[in-house]
Amino acid sequence: MEVLIAANAEEAAKLAATAVLDGLAMRTSGNNVLGVATGSTPLGLYAELAKAVANGKADFTNTLAFALDEYVGLEGTHEQSYRQTLVHELCKIIGLREENLNTPDGFGDSEAQIRTQSAHYDAAITAAGVDVQILGIGANGHIGFNEPGSSLRSRTRIKRLSAKTRQDNARFFDGIDSVPTHSVTQGLGTILDARRLVLVATGAHKAEAIATALEGPLSSACPASVVQLHPDAVVVLDEAAAAGLK
Numbered sequence: 001m002e003v004l005i006a007a008n009a010e011e012a013a014k015l016a017a018t019a020v021l022d023g024l025a026m027r028t029s030g031n032n033v034l035g036v037a038t039g040s041t042p043l044g045l046y047a048e049l050a051k052a053v054a055n056g057k058a059d060f061t062n063t064l065a066f067a068l069d070e071y072v073g074l075e076g077t078h079e080q081s082y083r084q085t086l087v088h089e090l091c092k093i094i095g096l097r098e099e100n101l102n103t104p105d106g107f108g109d110s111e112a113q114i115r116t117q118s119a120h121y122d123a124a125i126t127a128a129g130v131d132v133q134i135l136g137i138g139a140n141g142h143i144g145f146n147e148p149g150s151s152l153r154s155r156t157r158i159k160r161l162s163a164k165t166r167q168d169n170a171r172f173f174d175g176i177d178s179v180p181t182h183s184v185t186q187g188l189g190t191i192l193d194a195r196r197l198v199l200v201a202t203g204a205h206k207a208e209a210i211a212t213a214l215e216g217p218l219s220s221a222c223p224a225s226v227v228q229l230h231p232d233a234v235v236v237l238d239e240a241a242a243a244g245l246k
């Protein structure tokens with residue numbers, strides 16, 4: 001695991017963009033496959049990738065993307081769905097074609113249907129092979145929506161959102177009662193299959209989760225600790241998020 005500590009969030013975004021582009025450049029044939037995250041953290045990174053596109057150093061026109069997670073009960077056209085968030089905050093920014101953006105489908109008539117959709121999504125990820133997976137981290141140590149207690153080998157599936165995560169995400173909805181209770185998320189095993197992981201964390205509110213993930217024991221109590229298992233994990237932090245490291 002490589003841990004890069006930047007002076008601030010802007011510098012962290014630049015380091016993370018380099019780690020992503022270097023990871024994508026390792027593919028020798030075919031189109032790149034990028035694993036993408038929503039949330040506030042990767043926005044600076046996406047802006048840096050957009051700069052690389054503008055400078056002619058990157059081109060995402062033919063890149064295939066797979067999102068980490070989606071809310072259960074929201075159609076992909078819903079404004080608060082992660083699909084729409086990524087269309088606005090990623091596709092339009094870096095020139096990734098919307099039809100090349102894959103997101104889990106958490107909308108269906110029954111739990112069984114959503115389970116089947118989740119299994120198909122996982123199989124599509126395996127078939128494509130993700131070159132670089134971008135990750136943020138929750139203050140409770142989640143990656144994707146793998147909340148504490150997630151199996152270290154889990155695959156894409158339905159997960160109940162923790163009270164903390166629903167509270168953290170209430171800012172995007174009309175209050176906590178409108179936040180869905182469940183998500184479909186790539187599993188920890190699915191995430192670990194990516195050839196490179198680029199985990200970004202900024203801000204003092206992430207310091208405890210980062211210290212536990214990087215220096216604590218490998219444990220489902222801190223799902224992000226699985227990055228310790230990955231042979232090519234790049235962790236990019238600002239000084240505030242790195243403050244708890246020994």
Ligand code: F6R
Binds near residue numbers: 038039
């Ligand atoms: C988003 C996701 C989450 C976020 C995490 C951090 O697709 O999977 O794990 O990365 O909740 O969110 P922010 O960046 O908003 O602090």
